[in-house]
Amino acid sequence: MITPEGRAILIHALAHIEFNAINLALDAIWRFPGMPREYYADWLQVADEEALHFTLLAGHLQAQGYAYGDFPAHNSLWEMAAKTQHDILARIALVPRTMEARGLDATPQVRAKLAQAKDMAAAAILDIILRDEIGHVAIGNRWYNWLCEQRRLEPVATYARLAAEYRAPVMRGPFNLEARRAAGFSELELAALGNGTDR
Numbered sequence: 001m002i003t004p005e006g007r008a009i010l011i012h013a014l015a016h017i018e019f020n021a022i023n024l025a026l027d028a029i030w031r032f033p034g035m036p037r038e039y040y041a042d043w044l045q046v047a048d049e050e051a052l053h054f055t056l057l058a059g060h061l062q063a064q065g066y067a068y069g070d071f072p073a074h075n076s077l078w079e080m081a082a083k084t085q086h087d088i089l090a091r092i093a094l095v096p097r098t099m100e101a102r103g104l105d106a107t108p109q110v111r112a113k114l115a116q117a118k119d120m121a122a123a124a125i126l127d128i129i130l131r132d133e134i135g136h137v138a139i140g141n142r143w144y145n146w147l148c149e150q151r152r153l154e155p156v157a158t159y160a161r162l163a164a165e166y167r168a169p170v171m172r173g174p175f176n177l178e179a180r181r182a183a184g185f186s187e188l189e190l191a192a193l194g195n196g197t198d199r
Contacts, residue, residue, distance in 0.1 A: 002117040008066045015057035016073035021050040032088040049132045061160045096140025104179040139185035
């Protein structure tokens with residue numbers, strides 16, 4: 001059974017991911033000029049929804065007697081953003097479609113752990129986050145495929161090349177295939193995940 005402090009640490013870690021995700025969405029707007037108008041509207045929507053997620057988690061943390069900043073947190077999302085700052089294709093491939101897509105796989109297990117600890121308010125917040133994150137990863141897929149088409153690149157092979165070049169985390173299951181399908185991953189991409197050949 002998860003302890004109250006352990007639950008607070010978990011919620012804090014989730015809040016930190018959402019805080020970084022706000023900045024990542026805004027950085028995607030600021031850093032990469034010359035994209036279609038819809039690109040900027042999409043990432044502004046993502047930033048707004050990530051801000052809601054952070055607010056919900058930070059508020060829940062406060063209700064438990066803690067505050068955002070009380071615990072250390074990792075920066076792997078931002079580290080990948082820094083690595084890909086010079087190429088929009090790499091950024092879109094490896095932040096929303098890799099780092100954030102991992103959240104689609106992990107969220108159901110985290111939600112189950114919180115529900116088991118009888119923290120149904122946190123579980124409800126994760127339901128909102130999963131719903132919205134499917135949309136965020138779908139936006140990543142939309143612009144990744146658009147960029148591949150513009151550059152005349154084959155999406156699956158290009159992703160494998162970028163994942164190796166930037167040393168993206170190796171994808172490990174279990175995978176939330178239903179959520180990944182809803183987010184626009186192709187059956188070819190899902191098959192590669194299942195074979196352990198996707199990174």
